[in-house]
Amino acid sequence: MKSNSTYIITIDGTSGSGKTTISNALAKKLGFSLLDSGKLYRSAGFVYLQSKESFSDLNTIKDLISKITISSSKDSNEFEISFDNKKIDHLLYTEEISESASIVSKIPEVRECMLKLQKLCVKGKGLIANGRDMGTEVFPEADLKLYVSASLDIRARRRYEELKSKGDDVSLKNVYKSLQKRDESDTNRSISPLRVPDNAQIIDTSDLKPDAIVDKILNLYTITQN
Ligand code: DC
Numbered sequence: 001m002k003s004n005s006t007y008i009i010t011i012d013g014t015s016g017s018g019k020t021t022i023s024n025a026l027a028k029k030l031g032f033s034l035l036d037s038g039k040l041y042r043s044a045g046f047v048y049l050q051s052k053e054s055f056s057d058l059n060t061i062k063d064l065i066s067k068i069t070i071s072s073s074k075d076s077n078e079f080e081i082s083f084d085n086k087k088i089d090h091l092l093y094t095e096e097i098s099e100s101a102s103i104v105s106k107i108p109e110v111r112e113c114m115l116k117l118q119k120l121c122v123k124g125k126g127l128i129a130n131g132r133d134m135g136t137e138v139f140p141e142a143d144l145k146l147y148v149s150a151s152l153d154i155r156a157r158r159r160y161e162e163l164k165s166k167g168d169d170v171s172l173k174n175v176y177k178s179l180q181k182r183d184e185s186d187t188n189r190s191i192s193p194l195r196v197p198d199n200a201q202i203i204d205t206s207d208l209k210p211d212a213i214v215d216k217i218l219n220l221y222t223i224t225q226n
Contacts, residue, residue, distance in 0.1 A: 006123060006125065008126070008127050008129065008142040008143055008144075009126070009128045009217075009221070010134035010135035010142040010145045010146065010200075011023055011130040011131075011147075012132055012135050012136070012145075012148075012196075013148035013194075014150075014179075014186065014194065015182050016150070016155030017149050017155060018148055018158075020038075022148065022213050023036065023128045024078070026217060027128045028077060029214065029218065030128075031126070032124075032127055033077050033124055034077045034127075034128050034129075035078075035121040035130070036078060036079075036131070037118060037130065037132075037134060038131055039092055040068070040081060040118065041101045041104065041105045041110075041114065042092035042093070043068050043088055043092060044065055044105070044110050044113075045092075045100035045101030045105075046083065046091060046092060047065060047083060047104075048104045049096065051064060055104070058109050061110065065110055065113040067083055068082070068083050069082050069085075070082075079121055095170065098182070099178070102182050102185050106185070111192060119138070129142075132192065132193075132194040134197075135197030140197070143224055144217075144221060145198075145199055145201070146200060146201050147196045147202045147203070148204075148205050148213075149203075149204055149205070155179055156176035156179050159175050159179060160175040
């Protein structure tokens with residue numbers, strides 16, 4: 001049984017594997033805070049889209065990225081993101097930002113700034129941190145490490161339906177291709193590539209409903225407490 005320190009659960013996996021849904025539900029059930037590191041990289045992508053020309057100069061990148069801050073929310077478990085003191089969480093889920101986040105996440109200086117922000121989230125009784133390198137690079141000391149995956153077909157359909165329900169004009173074929181491109185980029189990049197962390201539990205979410213996955217993880221959590 002842990003005492004006096006923050007219990008950390010990392011959830012890594014490919015885009016659209018269900019990390020966000022699972023992390024939200026787990027954070028609520030356990031009363032832990034939630035760090036969605038993909039959202040943090042999206043905020044860097046947001047900054048990049050606004051000032052592409054400045055991204056050729058490493059000092060300017062650092063200056064711009066240092067205007068990204070995170071804070072606890074009064075209304076939810078999830079850390080909120082601001083740029084230049086303005087909340088930007090609601091602006092980060094477009095295909096354009098998905099692509100620019102994938103570009104900037106390969107810049108070492110960006111990852112260095114993100115690492116510092118992510119470490120600040122370790123406080124309180126527990127933290128759920130999801131992304132690509134949570135269990136490998138950011139929180140290798142985590143108490144419970146999970147790796148979630150699902151087939152590309154299933155992930156593309158899920159993401160397509162999510163974007164459609166928000167009124168985005170997208171085709172299934174383009175969503176599929178974009179996810180495929182991001183998988184390649186996330187797994188083949190030289191810096192912090194997506195991989196299964198040592199000692200991680202692997203969960204295939206293709207045929208499981210979110211509730212069943214959350215129950216499975218809560219079970220694993222209980223086992224680590226004994
Ligand atoms: O999970 P997501 O689609 O919101 O992530 C957006 C992008 O950020 C994705 O291209 C991968 C990148 N990312 C990363 O490089 N490292 C993380 N820990 C999380 C996300």
